[in-house]
Amino acid sequence: MSEKKKIYKPKSISGFSEWLPEIRIIEQQWLDHIRSVFESYGYTSVETPAVEELDVLLAKGETDKEIYTLTRLQADPDDDKDARLGLHFDQTVPLARYTAQHFNELVFPFKRYQTQKVWRGERPQLGRSREFMQCDIDVINVDHLPLHFDAEMPAVIYEVLDGLNIGKFQISISNRKILLGLLEALGIEDTIPVTRNVDKLEKIGAEAVTTILKDEAGLLQEQINAILQLAQNTDLSSVNAQNEQMQEGLDELNFVMDQLSHLPDHAIKADLSIVRGLDYYTGTVYETKLLDIPEFTSSICSGGRYDDLAGSFINRKLPGVGISIGFTRLFEVLQHNGLVQGERKCPADILMILPSEERRAIVADTARTLRKRGFKVEQYHAPQKLQKQLSYAEKKKIPYVWFPPFEDDQQHEVKNMNSGEQQKAELSTWSPQEDTSHENAA
RNA sequence: GCGGCUGUAGCUCAGUGGUAGAGCACUCGGUUGUGGUCCGAGCUGUCGCGGGUUCAAACCCCGUCAGCCGCCCCA
Structure with a gap:
C-alpha cells in the first residue's frame, strides 16, 4: 500500500466565478462584441490598476462600499509609511482620478470605455458577485456637457445588447431633477431615503413603499401621494412642473426620449420611478431589465449623469454621463436560465x-x-x-x-x-x- | 452586517443508529485506417470540520466553517 498523498480539496470561492472552456469561449465572444460596438462610436479604451489608494476610493465618502484592502503578508505592522491600498469597487472613481491626473493630456469631450473586474465585499447570490466584470462607457467634458450624450448612452447600449442573444430587454430612463424638484416643492429636505425607496417601487409595490416612507422617512400621506403619483405616471406630457428644477428635468428627459425615437418601443421607456439609489447622479438616470427573465428584477445595466465627476481631485468642473453593463451579472443570470449554451470546447476548426x-x-x-x-x-x-x-x-x-x-x-x-x-x-x-x-x- | 435553508464520489442525489450506494461523467476493452449509440469491465469517498451521547454515528446533540436563498446595498 502506498502512502496516501495529502491533497487540498479544490473548491471555488463564493462570489468569484470561473468558467469551463465552452462557456469562456462565449464570454470572450460577448466581450469582443461589446468592445467593437463601443469603438464604433469612437470610445477609446482605458485600463486602470486594480488597486487605488484608499484615500482615492473613499474620496466621495462611500464608506459603505465594503472595499477589499490590500496588504502584504510580510508587512511591518509598525510601518504606516505605505499608502493604504484597496481594490476598486467600480470604474467611475478610478476614471475621476485618471481624468484629473491626466487632465492636460486628454482631449475633451473625453469618451472612454473600460472593461475590468471590480470587487465588492458583499454577500454573494445569483447575479451578485464579489468579483465581477463591468463594461463602462463614459463621456467627460469641461464645464458643460451637451445633453445629446445622454441620449448616446442608451443608443450604444441598445446596439450592444441587441447583438447579444439575451432576449428582450428594456432600458428605462428618467431624470432625477423631476423627482428632486417635486421633493423640493413639497418641502422635503432629506431626499436620500425617499429616492432609495421610490427606486423599489416596482419590486415591493406602492403599499410597501408608502409604509416605509411614512414610518421611516416620516412623510405625510399627502406628500407620499404626490410622490407616488409622479413615480407611477406613465405619460410624460401629463406631468405638471411645480418649479424650475422639475421643468428642467422634464425638458431634458423629453429631449433624450426624442433622440431615441428610432429605437423599438419596448426597448426604451421613460419611467419616472427610476431614480437610482446612488446620490451622485444629478440628471438623466438609466436602468435596464431583462424582459424575458422577469423573475430577475435587478438592473443589468445602469448609469446616469453627474454634474461634477472629479471635484475631489481637481479644481475644475467636469460633468459626465456614463453607463455600465453588469457583465458578470448578465452573463451569470442568462447562463442560469439556460440562455448561454456552450458548444465548442476549443476554438479549433x-x-x-x-x-x-x-x-x-x-x-x-x-x-x-x-x-x-x-x-x-x-x-x-x-x-x-x-x-x-x-x-x-x-x-x-x-x-x-x-x-x-x-x-x-x-x-x-x-x-x-x-x-x-x-x-x-x-x-x-x-x-x-x-x-x-x-x-x-x- | 441580519435572517432562513443546506453540506455524502468530479456532477445530480439516495441512504435517518449496525462500519457507504445509484445515475451521469471518467478510464480500458468489444482485433486490421474512423467518433457519437450499444454491451462489458474498472477507477473514484478524511459522508464539510471539531467535540459530545452510544457497545455502535453519514444519521442524534453542541460548536464551527462553507455553500445557496432572502434582506441591506448594488452591476
Whole structure:
C-alpha cells in the first residue's frame, strides 16, 4: 500500500466565478462584441490598476462600499509609511482620478470605455458577485456637457445588447431633477431615503413603499401621494412642473426620449420611478431589465449623469454621463436560465490526424498551410488509434477532422464530424461546405 | 452586517443508529485506417470540520466553517 498523498480539496470561492472552456469561449465572444460596438462610436479604451489608494476610493465618502484592502503578508505592522491600498469597487472613481491626473493630456469631450473586474465585499447570490466584470462607457467634458450624450448612452447600449442573444430587454430612463424638484416643492429636505425607496417601487409595490416612507422617512400621506403619483405616471406630457428644477428635468428627459425615437418601443421607456439609489447622479438616470427573465428584477445595466465627476481631485468642473453593463451579472443570470449554451470546447476548426510518427512533418506542414489560410488547426499529439483521435475531436466538438495522406501517393481527406461524411480534399482550396441539413447523423 | 435553508464520489442525489450506494461523467476493452449509440469491465469517498451521547454515528446533540436563498446595498 502506498502512502496516501495529502491533497487540498479544490473548491471555488463564493462570489468569484470561473468558467469551463465552452462557456469562456462565449464570454470572450460577448466581450469582443461589446468592445467593437463601443469603438464604433469612437470610445477609446482605458485600463486602470486594480488597486487605488484608499484615500482615492473613499474620496466621495462611500464608506459603505465594503472595499477589499490590500496588504502584504510580510508587512511591518509598525510601518504606516505605505499608502493604504484597496481594490476598486467600480470604474467611475478610478476614471475621476485618471481624468484629473491626466487632465492636460486628454482631449475633451473625453469618451472612454473600460472593461475590468471590480470587487465588492458583499454577500454573494445569483447575479451578485464579489468579483465581477463591468463594461463602462463614459463621456467627460469641461464645464458643460451637451445633453445629446445622454441620449448616446442608451443608443450604444441598445446596439450592444441587441447583438447579444439575451432576449428582450428594456432600458428605462428618467431624470432625477423631476423627482428632486417635486421633493423640493413639497418641502422635503432629506431626499436620500425617499429616492432609495421610490427606486423599489416596482419590486415591493406602492403599499410597501408608502409604509416605509411614512414610518421611516416620516412623510405625510399627502406628500407620499404626490410622490407616488409622479413615480407611477406613465405619460410624460401629463406631468405638471411645480418649479424650475422639475421643468428642467422634464425638458431634458423629453429631449433624450426624442433622440431615441428610432429605437423599438419596448426597448426604451421613460419611467419616472427610476431614480437610482446612488446620490451622485444629478440628471438623466438609466436602468435596464431583462424582459424575458422577469423573475430577475435587478438592473443589468445602469448609469446616469453627474454634474461634477472629479471635484475631489481637481479644481475644475467636469460633468459626465456614463453607463455600465453588469457583465458578470448578465452573463451569470442568462447562463442560469439556460440562455448561454456552450458548444465548442476549443476554438479549433480542424483536428489534424497523426497517422504515424513518420508522417508528423507532413502533418505539421499541412497544418501550417491551413493556418495561413485562416483556419484554426490543432494537431493530434500522438499516433494513436484513429478511434482515439476521432473520439478526441468528438469530445472537443471540433467540427472537421483532417486526414493527411497515410501513404505518399494518397490524397488528403476531410471528415465532417456533424454529418459523418468524409471526402477527398484539396489543401489549397478546401473550405467548409454549407451544410444543408441541420440534423445530426444518426 | 441580519435572517432562513443546506453540506455524502468530479456532477445530480439516495441512504435517518449496525462500519457507504445509484445515475451521469471518467478510464480500458468489444482485433486490421474512423467518433457519437450499444454491451462489458474498472477507477473514484478524511459522508464539510471539531467535540459530545452510544457497545455502535453519514444519521442524534453542541460548536464551527462553507455553500445557496432572502434582506441591506448594488452591476
